[in-house]
Amino acid sequence: MKQIILFDKVGAFAENKDIARDIRLQEIMPALTQGEEVILDFEKVGAATQSFIHALISDVLRNYGNDVLERISFKGCNETIRKIINIVVDYMQDGIGSENDADFD
Amino acid sequence: MKIHLPNSAFLGNIDPFLRGFDPSSPDFLEITANDKWISVHPLVLSMIAALGLTIKNPESIRCEKFEARSKHYLVRMGLFKILNVLSDINIVEHEAAGRFIPITRIRTSDELTKFITEMIPLLHLEAEQAKTIGYIVSELVRNVIEHAKAENGAFLCAQYYKKSNAIRIGIADTGVGIKTTINQSYSAETDLKAIQLALSPGITGTTRREGGTAQNAGAGLFFIKSIASVNRDFFVIYSGHGFYKLLKKPPSKRLHLNADPFKDRHSEEEDMPFWPGTLVGVDITLDQTEEFSLLLDAIRKTYSTAVRERKKARYKKARFI
Numbered sequence: 210m211k212q213i214i215l216f217d218k219v220g221a222f223a224e225n226k227d228i229a230r231d232i233r234l235q236e237i238m239p240a241l242t243q244g245e246e247v248i249l250d251f252e253k254v255g256a257a258t259q260s261f262i263h264a265l266i267s268d269v270l271r272n273y274g275n276d277v278l279e280r281i282s283f284k285g286c287n288e289t290i291r292k293i294i295n296i297v298v299d300y301m302q303d304g305i306g307s308e309n310d311a312d313f314d
Numbered sequence: 315m316k317i318h319l320p321n322s323a324f325l326g327n328i329d330p331f332l333r334g335f336d337p338s339s340p341d342f343l344e345i346t347a348n349d350k351w352i353s354v355h356p357l358v359l360s361m362i363a364a365l366g367l368t369i370k371n372p373e374s375i376r377c378e379k380f381e382a383r384s385k386h387y388l389v390r391m392g393l394f395k396i397l398n399v400l401s402d403i404n405i406v407e408h409e410a411a412g413r414f415i416p417i418t419r420i421r422t423s424d425e426l427t428k429f430i431t432e433m434i435p436l437l438h439l440e441a442e443q444a445k446t447i448g449y450i451v452s453e454l455v456r457n458v459i460e461h462a463k464a465e466n467g468a469f470l471c472a473q474y475y476k477k478s479n480a481i482r483i484g485i486a487d488t489g490v491g492i493k494t495t496i497n498q499s500y501s502a503e504t505d506l507k508a509i510q511l512a513l514s515p516g517i518t519g520t521t522r523r524e525g526g527t528a529q530n531a532g533a534g535l536f537f538i539k540s541i542a543s544v545n546r547d548f549f550v551i552y553s554g555h556g557f558y559k560l561l562k563k564p565p566s567k568r569l570h571l572n573a574d575p576f577k578d579r580h581s582e583e584e585d586m587p588f589w590p591g592t593l594v595g596v597d598i599t600l601d602q603t604e605e606f607s608l609l610l611d612a613i614r615k616t617y618s619t620a621v622r623e624r625k626k627a628r629y630k631k632a633r634f635i
Contacts, residue, residue: 222430222452256448256449259534288607289606289610292611295614296610296614300516300617303625304524305524
């Protein structure tokens, strides 16, 4: 189980897409490739842009398909961040296939 | 190039000011102003700063002696400083907190993150309002950093207006413009058509693939236009010869978003003087800021519908003979 604490990397406002890309490439993808489950912990993150969430997870969905949502959990998200994650999850699945909501802890 | 600062230029009445911009002789910039009073949207200042920084030789910027009583405002917003033009206007600088963000140049992703962390709190907004402003600034400036190929980066300034309880933000760049960016993947014939595509959810110049690339979805401008639309505020985008202005919506309880920006109440022009890059201006009236969360529900619905309709439009049809 790989737990990634977003606040430690981006602070209270998750908007830096370069950091999102680094998290995706250096932590999320390698963990999934090794068969691990991933928890993205948004505790203490007050806001996120759609661009940040897109850079964090869209390519994960594209590469692993929507079944990957059974191996990723989003923890400690406030209502706004939940909704932005669901927008990204929706349009990625609309683009690649069937529907599935993100799993929020 | 010639630009004249008028008596008044805000997003509602900015069109004549923009039409008066003369982009000829790009190695020279002449700035003149109304001699009684100058009251302008931050977009106007960001625009002049961006133009000024395209002039390699500072002596090729001719700025007339300003007479207007409100000339001190231009000094305070840092216009002459960023243009490297000497001004004989003396002011006593007050603490900026709570009122404005002077003209600021942002060139990198890290500079943007630092700016948002340090500058947005200076506006002393409530938490939800600060999130909305931070969101808008982040998405708009990142567009410049990632797509504009602007040598001088993004120029931004903002002003809080107590009377209307509104934040007005202007962002300018002198990069390649929206048409060049969008036409990496599409074939927009005009700047205005390119603006229409750029404002549509899920359209990005980086790919035609639904869902975008790993780094770009083509959603940023749609989100910003949606924020302005729901709050019944102005939103202006100007690139090349193309100009689009989202007009204020009449009060209505129905929260409805359009995927096609041309279906919104708007004005458009496709023969404005050529702006070498992109300008974006937005007003956010704070006491009518809709709950961001409700807005996201509407965005989710509109976005999904737009993607599905685009996919459906590409379906092959059965052949009946």
